[in-house]
Amino acid sequence: MKKIFIIIIATAISAIGCSSDTPKNTQFTPSGSNDDTNDSFILDPNDTQNYMVNPNATQETVALFYNLKTLSKDKFIIGQQDAFNSFYNNNQGDSDIKKITGHDPGLLGSDFMFITDDNNDETASNWFYQQEQKIISDAIEAYNKGLVNAFSWHFREPYEGNSFYVSEMTDFQINNAFQSILPGGTNHEYYKQKLDKVAQITNNLIGDDGKKIPIIFRPFHEFDGHWFWWGKPYCTANQYKQLWQFTVTYLKDTKNVDNMLFAFSPDNQFSTASEYLERYPGDNYVDILGMDNYGDFNNQGEIGVTNANNKLQIISNLAKEKVKIAALTETGYAVTPGQNSPIQNLYSNNIYNAITNNNNEIAFMMFWNNTENSYYTPIPGMSDATDFIQFTEKTKSVLENNMPNMYQLP
Numbered sequence: 001m002k003k004i005f006i007i008i009i010a011t012a013i014s015a016i017g018c019s020s021d022t023p024k025n026t027q028f029t030p031s032g033s034n035d036d037t038n039d040s041f042i043l044d045p046n047d048t049q050n051y052m053v054n055p056n057a058t059q060e061t062v063a064l065f066y067n068l069k070t071l072s073k074d075k076f077i078i079g080q081q082d083a084f085n086s087f088y089n090n091n092q093g094d095s096d097i098k099k100i101t102g103h104d105p106g107l108l109g110s111d112f113m114f115i116t117d118d119n120n121d122e123t124a125s126n127w128f129y130q131q132e133q134k135i136i137s138d139a140i141e142a143y144n145k146g147l148v149n150a151f152s153w154h155f156r157e158p159y160e161g162n163s164f165y166v167s168e169m170t171d172f173q174i175n176n177a178f179q180s181i182l183p184g185g186t187n188h189e190y191y192k193q194k195l196d197k198v199a200q201i202t203n204n205l206i207g208d209d210g211k212k213i214p215i216i217f218r219p220f221h222e223f224d225g226h227w228f229w230w231g232k233p234y235c236t237a238n239q240y241k242q243l244w245q246f247t248v249t250y251l252k253d254t255k256n257v258d259n260m261l262f263a264f265s266p267d268n269q270f271s272t273a274s275e276y277l278e279r280y281p282g283d284n285y286v287d288i289l290g291m292d293n294y295g296d297f298n299n300q301g302e303i304g305v306t307n308a309n310n311k312l313q314i315i316s317n318l319a320k321e322k323v324k325i326a327a328l329t330e331t332g333y334a335v336t337p338g339q340n341s342p343i344q345n346l347y348s349n350n351i352y353n354a355i356t357n358n359n360n361e362i363a364f365m366m367f368w369n370n371t372e373n374s375y376y377t378p379i380p381g382m383s384d385a386t387d388f389i390q391f392t393e394k395t396k397s398v399l400e401n402n403m404p405n406m407y408q409l410p
Contacts, residue, residue, distance in 0.1 A: 039359070043069050043323065045409040051323040053262050053287050054252050060407040061214040061259045064148065065287060067406045068325045072363035076355055077148060077398045078391075079107025079366035080377060081330075084138040088375040096370050096379050097399070101392050104400040107364050108142040110135050113154040115201055116194045118161035132201075139205055143213040146403050149205075150216040150263070150329075150366065155194065157229050158187040166229050178235040182243055195247065199255035214407065218263040218329060219247060222292050223279060225267045237279045244281040265290030265329040268307075273314050283322055288363075289315045290329035297333050297350055299343060308354035316360040328355060328365035332376035335384070340374070342384035347391035356396050 048066045049055055057065075071077070083095040083105050097105045114120065115135060120128035139149045154164045157177040166174050181191035198217075205213040220230045223240060230240070244264075251257040264286045270276045280286065296308035312328060319326035331351065335342050343350070355362050367376040378385045392399055 039320065041320065041323070048409075053248060053285060054258060054260070056252075056258050058212055058214065058259050059409070060211055061261065063407050063409045064214045065261060065325065066409055067404060068148070068288075068363040069323070071398070071404065072319075072326060072361040075396050075398050076328075076362045077106035077364035077403070079109055079148070079150065079364055080105045080369065081109030081111075081152075081366060082138075082369040083108055084141065085134055086369040086371060088370040088372070088379050090372045091379070096375065097377055097392075099379050100377070100385055101389060101399060102401075103392075104145060104147065106398050106400055106403045107148040107150055107366060108138060109366050109369070110139055110149065110151050111154055112151055112198055112201070113156070113164075116153070116155065116197050118156070136201065136205065139213060139215070140207060143205075143207045143407075145400060146406060147400060148216065148364065148406055149213060150218060150364075152221055152330075153198070153217075153219045154228075155219070155230075158190050164228055166227060166231070166234070169229060174229060174234060177229045178239060178243070182239060183246055192250065195250055196255065199251055199257050202251075202257050202260055203255070205259070211407075212259040214259045214261065216261045216263050216288060217251075218265055218288075218290065220244065221265045221290075221329065222267040224269040232279075240279045241281040245285050248281075248285045261287040261325075263288035263290050263327065263329060265292055265327075267291070268293040268295055268311055270311065270314070273318055276314055276318070283324070286324065288325045288327055288329075289319050289322075290327040291315055292330035293328065294331060294333070296354070297331060297343075297346065299333075301350075305350050305354045305357075309357045309360065312355060312360050312362055313358050316362060319361065325363045326361055327363050330366055330368055332367040334368070334374045334376055335378070335382075336374040342378070342382070342387075344384075345387055346384065347388045348394065352391055352394055352397070 043066060045066055048062050049057065052062065052065050080097055083097060087096055095104050114128045114131040117128045120126060120132060122129050142149050156162060156164050157169055157173050158181055159173050159177065163169055179185055180187035182188060202215060205215065207213050222228060223230055223232060225231050226233050248262055251260065262285065264280060266276065268291060291311060293308055293311065296304040315326045333343055333346055334340060355365060370376060378388050391397060
């Protein structure tokens with residue numbers, strides 16, 4: 001029997017997204033990219049499904065893939081995790097990005113963590129179920145506004161369901177958690193039950209137009225790090241690929257989820273295309289090539305900008321070659337007054353240039369969530385507010401107000 005472990009802390013989400021990697025200071029040149037990448041390639045709407053994981057995807061999901069790929073030629077969408085329910089200083093109401101710019105972000109980040117928690121008994125008084133309902137409501141609101149929805153999954157280890165950080169797990173859990181959910185493993189049926197819940201939620205996300213809401217699903221992220229139990233030290237490359245392939249196949253073919261794009265996103269622990277692809281499960285299982293990167297923006301100056309841009313260039317080139325979508329799936333720098341001060345020109349120079357230099361084609365980027373005590377995106381009155389506004393007003397930046405129709409093919 002699994003131990004019931006409830007932590008009812010509204011700010012629990014805030015500790016989730018940031019990786020604990022040590023920033024790298026070395027410069028490098030992207031390698032492994034194809035110099036013959038066809039920059040003139042234009043995706044035909046009628047051919048789009050041929051490049052997607054799911055040949056039976058809904059029309060709106062096909063349109064989302066097409067429009068993300070097309071938009072990335074000269075624009076990128078600005079997103080934020082939990083933008084509709086997590087705020088600096090707990091100042092509820094409009095998203096913090098809307099408070100400062102007048103517009104919501106173009107992408108909303110959510111998480112299946114509380115939805116799939118062992119303690120979610122799906123009763124109205126249950127705190128975890130209440131979070132599930134909030135997340136569903138937010139995703140519907142985002143779709144109705146024309147935003148893109150992206151879901152990560154901080155999946156708790158399968159033995160006692162307490163944590164996803166190895167620092168909070170027993171040696172036995174660390175050494176066995178990943179293998180136990182593989183086909184034939186002792187917790188494989190348990191894992192399928194969690195996927196059943198993911199499928200149930202996704203299949204029943206319906207917009208005001210009566211159509212299923214497409215989402216980006218980004219499981220087992222930052223897998224090249226050591227802080228999550230699915231990280232590189234705790235499973236082989238073949239095991240990681242096997243789990244990814246099973247997950248996609250089960251959702252797509254067994255549970256008939258046809259409104260999901262699949263995003264592959266290591267942390268920034270690579271400097272070549274071959275390193276990036278070390279655990280890549282194959283083109284038939286991935287729609288979006290992403291990267292989480294906090295370290296290169298943590299007071300690394302222009303060296304960090306160059307490093308981040310080089311890594312995004314690797315991803316961008318691979319996305320061109322494979323006809324996939326490239327993205328900066330998590331990033332930012334947490335400002336905590338009295339502890340971490342704002343970085344001058346972080347947004348309008350460092351992050352913007354890292355994304356756009358060298359003609360990178362990045363479809364979207366996502367800041368992590370603001371909390372009561374710290375922020376990744378400033379609010380009015382902060383010393384870096386003007387810098388952030390300038391970032392959102394640059395030529396390639398896209399917020400809600402200048403989003404194209406992401407769910408309709410031309």
